[in-house]
Amino acid sequence: MVIGLQIALCLCVVAICTLFTWYEGSGIITDSFEWNYSTPFSNMLHGEITQANELVIWDYFVYAAKFSPTYLIIMLVAGLYLLSLFGYMLSKKRKMFHLYLWGLSGVLALLSILFFGADTRGGKSFFLTFLLSGMACVISGWFVKNKLTIQSW
Numbered sequence: 001m002v003i004g005l006q007i008a009l010c011l012c013v014v015a016i017c018t019l020f021t022w023y024e025g026s027g028i029i030t031d032s033f034e035w036n037y038s039t040p041f042s043n044m045l046h047g048e049i050t051q052a053n054e055l056v057i058w059d060y061f062v063y064a065a066k067f068s069p070t071y072l073i074i075m076l077v078a079g080l081y082l083l084s085l086f087g088y089m090l091s092k093k094r095k096m097f098h099l100y101l102w103g104l105s106g107v108l109a110l111l112s113i114l115f116f117g118a119d120t121r122g123g124k125s126f127f128l129t130f131l132l133s134g135m136a137c138v139i140s141g142w143f144v145k146n147k148l149t150i151q152s153w
Helices: 002-029 040-046 057-067 070-091 097-114 121-145
Strands: none
Touching (some): 002 070, 040 057, 057 070, 057 121, 070 097, 097 121
16 A cells, blocks of 8 residues: 555656656757757657757657756656665565665666766766665665664664
């Protein structure tokens, strides 16, 4: 019951943040100077972009990730929490949740390496988000493995 409520809340956060990110990314319509650098999907489909109506919806998210990543990062954190909940539900019987968290931290560390040295505000934000989330997974996995709680400290 409680996990179902957490999943529903996370899905609502992801849906709302998706709409906000889409809105934030719509700034690419008027920023024609970024069409060569922030429209990988449109460039794959149409080649060089000459008009705003040639933009693909996914390019809005790329633009938002580069220049206003706040809602995208909230969506990412909610998605990571969803992954943690699903991992908890799947590994609850086998007592292997700490290994799942450590594996997730490895994936997050690899993702943070992709954004290392990024020039845009969004790239730097994603680097820090992936890095800190990975560290949180390592620490949480250690707590789960040792069956410690914050209260026992």
